[in-house]
Each structure stands twice: as structure tokens, then as C-alpha cells.
Amino acid sequence: MNEERARRLQEKYNKAGDVKTSQKKEINLGPGANRGRAMTQAGKPKNMMKTIGRLSGYLGSERKLIILAAFCSVIFTVSSLAASYMLRPIINRYIYYEAADKNLSGRLGGLFAALAVLASVYLISVFSQWLLSRIMLTVSQRSLRRMRRELFDKLQGLPLRYFDNNSTGDIMSRFTNDIDTVGEMLNTTLIQIISGTLTIIGTIILMLYTNVILGAVTIIMTPVLTYVSKFIVKKGRGAYKEQQKNLGRLNGFAQEIITGQKVVKVFGHEEIAIDEFEYLNEELCKSQIKAQFRSGIMGPVTHQLCNMTYAITACVGALLVVKCGFDIGGLTVSVNYTRQFNRPINEISMQMNTVFAALAGAERVFEVMDLETETEETETVKVDKLTGNIVVDHVNFGYTKDVTVLHDISLFAKPGQKIAFVGSTGAGKTTVTNLF
Numbered sequence: 001m002n003e004e005r006a007r008r009l010q011e012k013y014n015k016a017g018d019v020k021t022s023q024k025k026e027i028n029l030g031p032g033a034n035r036g037r038a039m040t041q042a043g044k045p046k047n048m049m050k051t052i053g054r055l056s057g058y059l060g061s062e063r064k065l066i067i068l069a070a071f072c073s074v075i076f077t078v079s080s081l082a083a084s085y086m087l088r089p090i091i092n093r094y095i096y097y098e099a100a101d102k103n104l105s106g107r108l109g110g111l112f113a114a115l116a117v118l119a120s121v122y123l124i125s126v127f128s129q130w131l132l133s134r135i136m137l138t139v140s141q142r143s144l145r146r147m148r149r150e151l152f153d154k155l156q157g158l159p160l161r162y163f164d165n166n167s168t169g170d171i172m173s174r175f176t177n178d179i180d181t182v183g184e185m186l187n188t189t190l191i192q193i194i195s196g197t198l199t200i201i202g203t204i205i206l207m208l209y210t211n212v213i214l215g216a217v218t219i220i221m222t223p224v225l226t227y228v229s230k231f232i233v234k235k236g237r238g239a240y241k242e243q244q245k246n247l248g249r250l251n252g253f254a255q256e257i258i259t260g261q262k263v264v265k266v267f268g269h270e271e272i273a274i275d276e277f278e279y280l281n282e283e284l285c286k287s288q289i290k291a292q293f294r295s296g297i298m299g300p301v302t303h304q305l306c307n308m309t310y311a312i313t314a315c316v317g318a319l320l321v322v323k324c325g326f327d328i329g330g331l332t333v334s335v336n337y338t339r340q341f342n343r344p345i346n347e348i349s350m351q352m353n354t355v356f357a358a359l360a361g362a363e364r365v366f367e368v369m370d371l372e373t374e375t376e377e378t379e380t381v382k383v384d385k386l387t388g389n390i391v392v393d394h395v396n397f398g399y400t401k402d403v404t405v406l407h408d409i410s411l412f413a414k415p416g417q418k419i420a421f422v423g424s425t426g427a428g429k430t431t432v433t434n435l436f
Contacts, residue, residue, distance in 0.1 A: 009275070009279045051359050051362050051366065059139060062138075062139045065135050065139050069139065072128045072131050072135065073198060076125055076129045077198040079122070079128065080125045084206075084333060084336050085210075086117070086118050087118075087333055088333045092328065094108075094111040129195075136191050140183055140186030144183050144186070147365065148179060151174065151175065151368060167253075167256055168255050169252035170249075170251065173251045173252075174361075177247060177361065178360075179365060181357045184358065185354055185355055189351045192351055196347055199344045200341060203341040204341070206333075207334065210330050210333055210334050211317070211320070211330055214313055214317050215337075217309075221312065224305065225309070228305060229298065229352075239287065239291035240291045240360075241360070243290075244361075246284040249283075253277065253280055254277070257277070306343070309338055309342055317334055389413065389415070390412070392410055392412075393410055394410055395409045396408060396409075397431070405431055406428050421433065
């Protein structure tokens with residue numbers, strides 16, 4: 001691809017939202033191909049709270065299951081935290097004891113009984129987590145089914161200008177890529193956010209109850225972890241926006257080229273098509289590398305910060321054991337709570353990119369649903385026989401007021417006469433036949 005061609009492609013796709021630019025195509029690939037490339041860019045939602053509210057409306061139809069899921073989430077959190085705290089009396093009573101105590105058989109019996117209770121609590125935790133995942137999968141898939149149905153019904157009533165100004169590939173990406181990202185958020189991310197939030201609150205309470213000093217150490221380190229996570233998420237958000245935009249462009253272009261492949265070969269535009277595909281493919285590749293890298297570093301960075309907090313808590317706790325008589329079981333529980341406290345923060349931070357991508361995808365879907373449908377004429381006129389000539393006299397037409405597609409079109413047809421439309425690529429033959 002030469003530099004001039006690359007520059008023209010870059011200018012063209014940098015103005016992908018401009019209908020005027022998208023109509024300046026070098027080749028018409030057949031019916032519907034000259035629809036332009038007005039791709040809606042996916043990224044951070046323009047109105048996040050409104051989008052969340054509309055998504056909540058879809059979830060609201062499954063209120064009973066949502067309430068049951070919330071109950072399971074509470075049971076899962078409480079049982080997980082309780083199981084962690086049960087280690088304190090087990091360690092202090094049955095494991096860490098003075099060497100002079102020779103009643104080993106009695107301690108082993110009590111230890112096995114305590115471990116049996118601990119295993120029961122863990123079973124409750126596992127079962128509640130499984131039931132929570134099962135319920136949320138049902139809720140999310142039912143909501144997505146309703147969303148896809150409403151989107152498809154909406155498309156049936158949209159005017160012709162929408163399909164002329166948007167590529168089929170981009171429209172299809174709303175059914176696939178965008179709704180899939182919403183499904184991913186509802187299936188897994190929403191569960192992690194809810195359970196993670198409850199875990200953070202419960203862990204703070206139990207940490208302070210176990211030892212105020214160790215709890216304060218963990219809480220003080222939390223703003224650092226939150227700031228770093230927020231910084232990485234902010235950087236990754238723009239990269240995901242660019243990735244979704246380039247993915248929609250590539251999907252739309254590939255669909256048009258495949259649909260009009262015969263026309264491409266007839267007019268000898270293979271090289272142009274290859275150059276354009278290479279440009280779009282390269283742009284998608286670069287944006288995906290950037291997005292995946294910025295998303296991928298979230299885990300290692302936050303994990304090391306969590307390890308640093310864990311180490312600080314362990315060191316301070318060891319000093320408390322030596323100097324202040326703090327029990328070993330309490331120290332074990334405190335360092336476990338430190339890791340348990342940081343884990344949901346880490347997971348929630350890593351899931352924020354998914355949340356923003358899902359909300360952006362939902363907004364793209366809602367943009368279509370908010371479009372005005374084509375109204376049918378309420379008054380019909382019955383005509384038994386048509387006579388006379390058909391005249392189109394100096395007609396100008398555009399799907400939008402500021403962009404004229406047809407310029408000064410005049411037609412004259414006698415009764416029964418057949419007319420063929422002949423013209424260069426992009427002259428408006430398809431538009432004329434669609435309208436008249």
C-alpha cells in the first residue's frame with residue numbers, strides 16, 4: 001500500500017461518523033453496499049446512569065430470581081468469612097499449645113470435630129456460590145433473549161435510510177459483539193461485583209474485630225491499590241473504545257466485500273479492496289494489542305500490591321505476637337483476611353473494563369431501539385386501474401437534510417414502458433430503485 005493510499009484511508013476512517021465522508025467510496029459493491037460507514041463508536045457510554053437504568057429494567061422482569069440471587073450472595077459471603085474466622089479458635093485450641101500438655105488424644109478428637117464443622121460451612125459456601133451462578137445465568141440469558149427480540153422487532157420498523165446509512169456488518173455486530181459483551185457482564189462480572197462488595201464490607205468488620213491495628217494497616221493500604229487500579233482502568237478504557245470501533249469497521253467492510261465480491265472482480269478493484277482490508281486489519285490489530293496489554297497488566301500490578309500489603313500485615317502482626325501477646329490464631333486470621341480483602345478489590349478492578357465495554361455495547365443497542373420507526377399510512381386509496389404517464393421532475397433527495405444523495409433526477413415513463421437505469425458506480429441507481 002503506497003503512502004498516499006494509506007493517508008486517504010486514514011482520513012476516510014478518521015471521519016467514519018461523517019455521512020458525507022462515508023459516501024465518498026471508490027466502488028459500489030452492489031445493492032445496499034453504498035450505505036456508508038457511519039460506524040457508531042463503542043467506548044465509554046455517553047450517559048452511563050441512563051444505560052444502567054435501562055439494563056436494570058431488563059433485569060427487573062426477573063425480580064424473584066434477583067431476590068433469591070441476593071440471598072445466595074449474602075449466604076456465600078457470610079459462610080466464607082465465618083469459615084475463615086473459625087480458623088482462629090481451631091489454631092489456638094487444638095494446634096498451638098504448650099509442649100507440656102500431653103492430652104494429645106483429646107485434642108485430636110476436638111480437632112476432627114472442629115474440622116467437620118468447618119467443612120460443613122465451606123460446603124454451604126460452595127453450594128450458595130453454585131446456586132448464585134446458576135440463577136444469574138438464567139436471569140442474564142432471559143434478559144438477553146428479550147433484548148435481542150426487541151432489537152430485531154425494532155429493525156423491522158426502521159425506515160430505509162437507516163439501512164442505507166449503516167453497513168450490514170455494523171448492524172449485525174449489535175446483535176453479536178455488543179449483546180455478547182452485555183451477556184458477559186451479566187453472567188460473571190455482575191456476580192463478582194455484588195459478592196466482592198459484600199466481602200469487602202464483611203472483611204473490614206471482622207478485621208477490625210480481630211485486631212484494630214492490623215485492620216487499620218490493611219485499610220490504609222487500600223487507597224493505594226484503588227488509585228493504581230483506577231489509573232490502569234482509565235488508560236484501558238480508551239483502548240477498548242478504539243478496539244470496539246475498529247472491530248465494527250472491519251466487520252462492516254468484510255460483509256460488504258463478501259456480498260459484492262462479483263462486482264469487485266468485474267471492475268478490477270481487488271487491489272483496492274486488499275489495501276483497505278489491510279489498513280482496517282492493521283488498525284484493529286494495534287488497538288487490540290494496546291487494549292489487551294493494558295487490561296493484562298491490571299492483574300500482576302494489583303497482585304503485587306496485595307502481596308506487599310500481606311507482607312506488611314504479617315510483619316506488624318508478628319511484632320504484636322512477640323511484644324503484646326497477640327494470639328497466633330488471630331494473626332493467621334488477620335493475614336488471611338488481608339488477602340481476602342484485597343482479592344475482591346483486585347477482581348472488581350480487573351472487571352471494570354468489561355463493565356465499560358458492556359455498557360458501551362448496551363448503549364449501541366439502545367441507540368437503535370430509540371430510533372423513530374417508519375409510520376404506515378393510515379388512509380388507503382383503492383385504485384382499480386392506473387392510466388397516464390409517470391413523471392419525476394427535477395427531484396433532489398437525501399436521507400439527511402445536510403447530505404444530498406440524488407441530484408436533479410428527472411424521469412418520464414409511459415404506461416407499460418420499461419426503463420433501465422444505467423450509470424457509473426455510485427451514481428445512485430440503487431437509491432432510485434429503492435425509492436421509486
